[in-house]
């Protein structure tokens with residue numbers, strides 16, 4: 001046995017009994033009735049029940065224990081919400097209590113004391129950053145001002161696919177669409193990304209999203225945090241330093257030459273007081289907010305596109321119907337952003353994709369800011385709340401018995417929209433923490449998807465039949481396909 005393993009065993013042998021006593025004193029008796037849930041084990045609680053696909057395991061557990069379920073993730077009391085009615089109770093009726101986020105160790109180490117938006121606790125600082133989002137970063141005019149740049153990137157992309165179609169090449173759509181979305185979105189966040197090749201921003205972002213998706217034992221059993229058993233601390237520190245260096249240079253460039261992307265807009269507030277509490281927008285805030293935008297925007301939109309196209313290839317009837325809507329509304333030209341509002345079937349296809357394949361299947365975890373009693377059950381301050389939108393999208397009371405079927409027609413004459421007010425369908429979350437980028441995300445997803453099916457038919461490689469396309473998911477920071485989607489484009493215009 002190597003010396004560090006030996007030391008670890010000795011430390012565990014000494015402290016483990018104390019930890020069990022601490023655990024029992026903390027969790028042995030509560031202040032009242034709790035929600036039903038599976039029996040936890042000491043130390044790990046119900047962690048062993050999560051498996052490789054926690055959203056699915058929790059969906060099945062909720063069928064047994066109910067739409068509001070209480071479990072222990074290590075030493076963290078966690079409430080799992082799995083029905084539209086329960087989601088409304090947590091995200092609307094008591095949104096003021098559950099609007100905070102838990103602190104995650106990996107992010108603490110990357111941010112190194114900086115505060116962003118998506119993973120920041122509720123309070124005056126977060127409220128000021130949200131105000132900046134709604135009044136300056138995600139306004140209709142700001143989003144529209146980047147339409148020409150999105151069109152430009154998309155036109156080049158379609159040209160490269162046309163070349164692949166001529167040579168009858170099979171392309172890796174997952175990768176290609178990921179790159180395309182990255183180019184479009186980074187342009188809006190930080191401007192000309194090609195200027196910063198030396199920092200390999202794309203690779204840094206990939207590492208960042210991987211780290212955010214890592215299951216970190218120390219977040220649930222703090223006792224293990226000191227030992228860094230997964231070796232995450234060193235990796236995240238290095239990544240944090242690299243991101244910081246790149247962002248320092250990008251901010252300097254923006255200070256030399258004014259730009260109207262997110263960083264440029266945030267810089268107009270540099271060193272100004274954000275609220276009466278004395279928070280100011282400093283360089284660290286700009287860096288942390290930018291990092292949050294990377295995490296929140298890139299994998300989410302491209303994974304949605306990957307699922308939408310997979311579902312269309314798997315359902316040729318739906319693909320044909322969508323192509324026919326595009327033909328009759330657009331004709332032989334490229335789809336433009338201002339065509340999107342009239343494409344009703346496209347809208348249904350996107351809603352159905354987000355119902356069945358929500359890329360944030362458990363939203364971003366919330367944390368209660370005070371003790372509260374809901375439905376006669378006690379929830380203590382700092383409990384974690386996970387809203388399982390994957391389960392809500394499969395609730396047969398809402399979606400009837402064909403919940404697993406990809407059937408966009410279910411939205412004909414339906415008033416269930418994606419705005420966050422209809423709790424049957426909340427892939428962008430709801431309440432104070434609802435996704436501020438949803439309008440931008442829907443434009444990007446719809447525009448790219450429409451173009452991909454308007455310009456091309458798609459054939460699976462090796463004569464694979466649509467029914468054989470594997471639709472298994474992989475759990476990470478988003479919920480991508482387990483295997484990349486590869487197919488042959490056939491130009492049809």
Ligand code: HEM
Nearest residue numbers: 118296297300301360363364427428429430433435437441
């Ligand atoms: C299909 C694409 C997307 C999906 C499904 C999605 C989904 C979500 C979800 C579920 C949340 C958490 C909501 C909650 O806790 O109630 C969230 C938060 C957030 N999203 Fe998105 N998102 C997408 C795209 C984007 C884009 C393109 C951006 C920005 C460019 C963005 C920026 C954010 C930010 C900053 C937050 C944190 C909000 C906060 O904590 O106050 N998202 N998103």
